[in-house]
Amino acid sequence: MNKFWINILLLSSLLLYACDISKNKEVKPEEVFVKIYENNQFDRSFTPLDIKQTPDGGYLILGEYTGSAFSPYPAVYLMKTQADGRFEWEYLAQDNYVTPISELLPTADGSSYEFFCSAQTDSLKPVRLSAVQTPEQLAKYNIIRTLTANKLADGNYGFVAYSQNSQYTTVAKGNASGGVLNSKQYYNQDNTFIEERIDRHLRRIRTPLPMLMGSRGGNDLFFTAFRLSNITVMSDDLSANGSEPKGIINGNSYDAAISAMVNISGNTFAMARYNADGENVFITRAEVAPNGTYTNTSFKGNILPELSKFARVIIKKATIAQRNVLLYFTDTKNGQMVLFIYDETTGALIKTRYFGSSNTFQAGNLTLTLDGGLAVVGKTYVAGRFGRICLFKLTAKELEALVKP
C-alpha cells in the first residue's frame, strides 16, 4: 500500500505545481487597461495630440475633431478620464477654436494645464486656453497664422508662424499676458508650393508638417522654418541682430524634414527625420552646434522602413527603473503604434513594444504615470472607418521590463 500513498502524494504534488489560481490575483483597474472612446456617430473623427496625467490620477487628453459644422479646420477637443480610463467629461469647441498648435503645457504654478490653438475668426492667431471642461481664453497673441507654440525654459512662449503669401517664416517670443517680446523673420523665397503645404497642414489633409519650437540653452531657440523651398531647423537668438539664423539644418525639399528633436544635454540632441521618399531615420545621439550649418542627411542613424511614411514621431526623455532612456513613439506601415526605447547614454536600442492590431492605430502621445507606469494615447479606426481615441495604460512592472536588456 506504500505505492498507493506514494501515488496519492505524487498526484497532490502535481496539482499543487500546476495550480496557478492563487497567482491570478485581482489587478487594480487603474493599473492596466485599454479603452477606446466611442460616441457612435458616423460623421465625427477624433485625433489625440497629447496626454497628461492629472493630480487625481485621471488623464487629460488634448486633440482635435473633424465633422464640426463651423470650420474647415479640425476643432479643438479635450477629454478627461478617470484613473481607470473611464470617461469623465469632454469639450468640443463649437466655434472659433481650431487646430491645436501645442502640447498640453503646465501652468506657471504647475497646478493644471493650458494649451494653444488657433483663432479661426482672427487670422489663425494663437490663443492660450486653460485645459478644463469649459476652457477660458488666457491670452491671444498678435502673430498671424501660427503653426506651432511651446513653453520655453524662461517661462515665456515661443511661436513659429507663416503669414499668408508673406514669403517669411515669423518666429516670436511672447509673455504670459499676450505681449510679443521680440520676433524675427526668415525669408523663404517661395510663394507657391508653401502656401498649399501650409493650408493642407492646417486642414490635416496630409501628414502634418513637423513644426518644432524649443529652448537650447541661454536665449537660443531651435525651431522649424521654411527657407529656399526647404523645411529647415534653425538655431537662433531672437534678440540678436541680423536676418540670418546662427545655425541651420537644411532640408532638401518640402518632403524631407527633421520630424522630432529633443535636447539631451548641451549640443547633444535625439532626433528623427524623414527622407524625401518618406522613409524614417532615428538619430539617437546627434551633435548640433548652435552656429553650425548642416543638412538633414548629415545626421546618420537607423533607417526604419517599417514606420509609416512621413511619420509623426514623438521623442521623450525618461528615467525608468533608474535608467535614463529615450522614448521614440510613432506608428508603422501595418497600422500599429510602436514604442522604441533607447539608452540615452549609448543610443542603443533596448526594446520595442507595439500597441494595437487588426484595425489601424496611429500614434498620439505618451506620458509616464504617477504609479510608475506609462499611458499611451493614439487614434484607431473602429470597424476600419471611425477615427476614435484609444488609451493604453501599462503597469510599472510592464514598463520596467521594457528597459531591462
Added chain:
Amino acid sequence: MHSRYILVVILILSYSVGFSQRRSYKPPKKDFLGSFDDSQWWIGLHGGINVAKALPLKSYAIVEPITGGFVANKDYEGFRRIGVQAGARLDFNFHTNFSTSFQPTYTNMNYGYKVNYQWTGQDNNTLDLQYNHRLTLNYLEMPLMFRFDILRQQLKPYVQGGIGYGLLLKADKYIEIESRDAASGATNPIQNDSPIIGAKNLFINSQFMWYVGGGFSYDAGNLRLGAELNYKQGLNNITNRQNRYSDQRMIGMLDALDDMTLQNITMEFYCVFPMKFLQTSSFRRVKP
C-alpha cells in the same frame, strides 16, 4: 509543462498496471480496503459530447462610451455549442452500492458571446455590427466521482457527484463579424470571419470543478456498459487577469475577457472491465 503531462501519464499507467493483474482465488486477506471479495476494480474508456456556457463574474470592456455613446454589453450564449470529451476511467466498487471513479478526460468545450455596435450619421448612414466571439478550450480533466447505485440489479440507475481538477492544454478564439452596412450600400447582412487567435495566454492553466449527475449501468457478463448525464460547474475564475489586455489582436477586435467560470453539461457512454476475478479459468469476477 511537458513534465506535467508525462507525470500524469506515468501516474495513470502505474495505477493500471498495479490493478490489472489477474489473480487466482486466495483466502480473503483483510487490508484497509477490506478483503479481496469485498471490492472490485473496473477499468475502461468513456466518451461523449458536452455543451458549455460561461458564467461572467465581473465584466470588462474596451469600448468606453463618451457623450452620445452606448454601453456595448456582452450577451453570453446559453448551452448551445457542442464539444466532445473522451478518456479513461478507473472505478473502484468498494461497497455494494458505493463506488468511486477516477476519470482522466480530454475535454473540448465551446462557448461564446455576442456584442452589438451601431453607428448612425447623416444621409441615412448607418452601420450595425455584431461581433460573435467563440472560444474553444481544451482541458485535461481529472475528476474523482462518488457514485451511489440506487438499485442492485443488472441495470443499475445511479447518482453521483464529485470534484475535479482541469489543466488547460489549448485555447483558441474565433470572431465572426456580421454587418448591416447601409452606408456602403448593403441591404442584407454580410458575414466576415477573422483569423483564429491562439488564446491560451488569456486563461490560467488551472480549473477546479464540482460535478453532479447520474446515469445507468448495465452488466453484460464481465463487461459493464453505462450512460450518464453530468452537470459540471467551475469553482474559480479561469481568465488570466494579468494578460487581459496583452493580446493586441483582441484589442483591435474591441474585446477584453470578463472574469468567468465555466458551466458544462456532459452526456457520455462508457465501457469498463473488471480487474478482480475469483477464478481466472472461468473469468468469474468478484461481485461485492
